[in-house]
Amino acid sequence: xxxxxxxIGLLLxxxxxxxxxxxxxxxxxxxxxxxxxxxxxxSAEKGATFFKTERVHSDGKNVSCATCHTAxxxxxxxxxxxxxxxxxxxxxxxxxxxxxxxxxxxFGRNCKDVLERACTAQExxxxxxxxxxxx
Amino acid sequence: MKKWMQLLLLLTSVSSTSALLASGGxxxxxxxxxxxxxxxxxxxxxxxxxLYHPGLLPERSWHKMxxxxxxxxxxxxxxxxTTQKEITAFLALNSADKQDNRxxxxxxxxxxxxxTPLRITETRYFTSKHDEVSAxxxxxxxxxxASNCVACHKNAxxxxxxxxxxxxxx
Numbered sequence: 001x002x003x004x005x006x007x008i009g010l011l012l013x014x015x016x017x018x019x020x021x022x023x024x025x026x027x028x029x030x031x032x033x034x035x036x037x038x039x040x041x042x043s044a045e046k047g048a049t050f051f052k053t054e055r056v057h058s059d060g061k062n063v064s065c066a067t068c069h070t071a072x073x074x075x076x077x078x079x080x081x082x083x084x085x086x087x088x089x090x091x092x093x094x095x096x097x098x099x100x101x102x103x104x105x106x107f108g109r110n111c112k113d114v115l116e117r118a119c120t121a122q123e124x125x126x127x128x129x130x131x132x133x134x135x
Numbered sequence: 136m137k138k139w140m141q142l143l144l145l146l147t148s149v150s151s152t153s154a155l156l157a158s159g160g161x162x163x164x165x166x167x168x169x170x171x172x173x174x175x176x177x178x179x180x181x182x183x184x185x186l187y188h189p190g191l192l193p194e195r196s197w198h199k200m201x202x203x204x205x206x207x208x209x210x211x212x213x214x215x216x217t218t219q220k221e222i223t224a225f226l227a228l229n230s231a232d233k234q235d236n237r238x239x240x241x242x243x244x245x246x247x248x249x250x251t252p253l254r255i256t257e258t259r260y261f262t263s264k265h266d267e268v269s270a271x272x273x274x275x276x277x278x279x280x281a282s283n284c285v286a287c288h289k290n291a292x293x294x295x296x297x298x299x300x301x302x303x304x305x
Contacts, residue, residue, distance in 0.1 A: 081183055
């Protein structure tokens with residue numbers, strides 16, 4: 001019994017950094033309202049379009065989020081240096097969008113790589129909403 | 136403490152340290168680079184590519200690499216300032232010009248003093264060691280490119296590039 005309690009305690013302490021993706025969405029919602037007073041909420045549909053839409057990068061290549069993550073976020077992706085990227089969809093990879101610092105780090109890098117600019121809070125929220133909508 | 140005692144202490148500590156260093160080098164056969172570890176280095180530098188041992192490039196190369204992470208071989212690999220500093224210090228401390236290891240020394244010697252390479256594959260050591268591997272072999276799907284050491288050197292991430300461990304996949 002005591003061991004079980006200890007184990008539960010340990011598991012809980014490990015989880016202190018993890019928050020459900022909804023928490024993160026709330027933070028992005030606050031930001032999105034600051035960026036646009038006309039904010040009307042996040043859209044999984046817009047997130048899906050955002051994920052798949054290719055643009056021409058200044059290096060001449062066509063890129064989108066799906067270039068590395070594949071068109072189905074339930075699949076593993078691959079980096080340009082041949083490394084596996086675990087699936088983005090929380091339905092198959094529940095760790096996604098539970099660590100705000102990690103999410104911000106990767107949005108920070110990848111938005112600049114793909115869009116050559118930072119993403120807006122609206123785009124980030126749409127993206128996460130799309131990922132959460134995948135069953 | 137008497138002066139002669141201090142001197143004796145100093146002498147024994149110096150000789151034991153050098154003995155330790157020498158034995159470390161011998162044990163490794165001077166071939167396999169010592170396994171280094173730093174949690175942040177291991178986590179951050181292996182999220183997009185295989186983990187490159189710090190002994191593969193000299194200190195000046197690591198400094199240049201780490202100060203240009205926003206354009207890291209065409210990709211944005213920016214880190215927060217604290218993490219960047221810690222990893223840079225770790226790489227510098229264990230770089231090719233700081234390693235007491237034969238392979239690291241040879242890599243370092245193959246790089247002209249006036250150059251600061253960022254690509255390990257562009258060092259003379261690398262090109263001379265791989266001159267029998269054709270460009271098409273490197274392009275195989277199982278390999279990807281010459282920068283994917285682990286495809287053929289399975290223990291590359293531990294700094295082990297020994298000949299006996301090489302297996303080129305089809």
